Amino acid sequence: MSKKLIWRYLIVVVLLAWAVYSLVPTLQYERLTSAEKIELQDEGKLIDLESKIIKRGLDLQGGMHLVLEVNVPAFVKNIAQHQSRAYYDYMDNVNAKFEANPEMDYLDIMLETADEDSLRLSRYFPSEERKTDNKSVIANLLTETEHAVIRAEEIIRNRVDQFGVSEPVIQLVGKKRIIVELAGIDDPQRAKDIIHSTALLEFVLLKDAEYTQDIINRIDAAVKRINPEDISQIDTAVVSNTTSTDTEISVSELLGIDEKDAGTADSSVLVDKNLAAEKPFSALLRNLGWDIGVPVENYYAVNKILNDPEVKRVLPNDLRILFSGRTKDVDTNDGGKVKFYTLFFVNREAGMTGEAVKEAKAELGSVSSEQMGQAIVNVRMNSEGTKTWARLTGANVDKRMAIVLDNKVQMAPRIKNKIPNGRTVVEGFANLDEAQDIEIVLKAGALPAPIDIIEERTVGASLGADSINRGVKSMLIGLMLVAIFIIVYYRGAGTIAISTLILNIFFVLAILASLRATLTLPGIAGLVLTMGMAVDANVLIFERIREEFFKGKTIRSAVDNGYSKAFVTILDANLTTLITALVLWQYGSGPIRGFAVTLFWGIIFNFVSGYFISRTIFTSFTHGKKPLNKLSI
């Protein structure tokens, strides 16, 4: 046996040993039953084992991939100060432009428009810096949004940690985006809510009754201006489930919009027929003791009126109109039940925000308390918050205070007396789960800016398992077909080709395990494709050997010549695919990157097994002690 061959054997043995070593943990893990997994987890060995196996992509194990982006318009709106009529007009322009060109940068549009309108932005976005030209203000805003993203990432990380997901991926991408990947979660919707709810907790004073009535009158007048027709005259079928004075009309009719323009989304509403003529807005509302009720049927209409530009114009700047987060059932005279939202007229500025929260705990209200059996969140404030809370409650005894979460009113109790100990109870949750979610977001803190989900990919666990089955099945059938074809065509040499092909797959899986790379469904497709292409190296070589053999060369020199002549071709041909794989690796997202990874390693190991190992096996036959006298090719 030649010395060269010994070296070759050695390299092959080392490679095989490495591959086996890398793949053993994965095989071990696959054979574990769930009971055994729990046992290992208790011993603390599971994490260690999991860190050595081939990582499955979200598309194979089920999970959720989110790309989040800070909503710049909302962020700017939140931090603007001293907002005036001129500012609102300016913002209307900016928003209209942004809607027309959503691909443009919002801050750029702001700058451009401010210069056009010759508006001094420093008035609304004051900063400590001396420079007050619009350009510096916008630059400052950009820095602030970038900081907001960084803070948002931290907060989301805290929330996810408390939610309890194994190995979550949360990372900043660029300056505006955050990627969140959660594997194997049972309730994607709940996780999504926890991640992207702003969780802005506010304590806001309600406007008094007189003021509120005045505002309602103004809205009534505004709606009448929009649609001067007497809407009570509109003749529609009376389908009413509350009181006999209620009638059903459509929102479009109410606002005098042509039915065609309004789209199909308008739903019919319940109006109080006696009121409708004089007070079209009030007619949509109901008196519920201390509260203003909005029957659920009217929610859409009321919302539409409140967002009408004509109506917005008559509303004072220091007012916010908010809905309750939940509906409540109210018994009607005829024994039925009607669902109501509650409408609140509150101060624009919050007396206090969730920043003051030190601790939050979700629980069921104790037997003796008012909230018996209800899901509540007990909130304790920090020392700063305790002081503010005491001052705020002390100064406003007998007034009502709304506790607002993400612009929805959870509750609006009347302040009975000063609260000196910095504690409060938040109620108004559907169940304990919801209260617990609120506990998580309150503890982790509010997001500095609203966050939009700009990309979401969720794969259910069952589909993931199905994908694995399909992938494995395709691989086995593909391998079988290729094997039959190649072995029939090339006989003995074909068997060598197929063994090196199997080794190729084996090596790719081993490198995935050692590099902790992720295997995705397109990744499996890449493996299957590799099988088809990996035989190519052997086919090139075998065809060359046959040619040399026909020329009358000895077996030994035919084999040697075949291998060396084919090498350049194999190199050239594979490098182009390698380039493609690298570009995909660089530019692809998630699953596509998985494809690029297996394609890349498939090609690399094609040289190793398809050329090097195959040649080693071949030469050990031709250069051995008993050289072949017949070539099975």
Add this chain to the structure above:
Amino acid sequence: MLQFFKNPNFNIVGKRKFAFILSIVIIVAGIISLFVQGLNFGVDFAGGAKMQIEFKKSISAEELRTLFTDKDLGNPEIKSSGTNEYMITINANDAENSDDLLKEALLGIDNTILQIDKVGPKMGAEMRNNSLQAVGIALLLILIYITVRFEFKFAIGAVVALLHDVLVTLAFFSFFQWEFSLPVLAAFLTIVGYSLNDTIVVYDRIRENIKIHKGKPLPEVINLSVNQSLSRTIITSLTTFFVVLILAIFGGQVLFGFSIAMVVGVIVGTYSSMFVAAPILIAWGHYFKSKDEKKK
């Protein structure tokens, strides 16, 4: 010894006119189709939401559609994707919180959501741009590589061949309105790599034979080279064709676009390396010869 071709000597180069006409017809038809009906971009590129939902009881597409009317969902596309399983696609313009609306609409019916793909319109536009950039960079790198490894005229031939493959495959995607998604784009880049692989094997032979058979006319050398690599081309193409066909059949919904692109690409790539890439060198050669003669 099993051989498909014993000393093959087909006049492949002689059929080049016929091949050119065939290719041009398909490509022109494809371009017309691209202008008329375009590509069926999936949510990856167009934005929107796609949900795969499995129902516990059988339900018809019409019944589903009635559930979605008046729900601000626009006009969703409802396609069956298995027994009691539907793929529902909602247009980008209607997709603000479409998945929530859709879930709400289905509250009364027992179902499992198998998959959600939701891409905002801005993100979709970004993915289109990124993908174009990726394709551009890949093509540029390959052109540089071939120019370095071969002569420039080979590089031009190779790039013409791969453009041919991409255009023909694209034509098929437009004809049949198969969904064009991110995995399909990955398949296109792979086709580019694969087509070149074939082309380079043939070119390698041509380069080698030009040295061996000095004095032989170029068309003969090229025809000889194509014939010599014929067995290899057919065998490799067959094995690759087998596996991508298997993927198209057994790989499931998610991989279908990818696999079908590969199936078409493998066939077209094999054809082009023999009938387009090699003969184009002759056309190129004629052009330069006549130029040289004029100079004299």
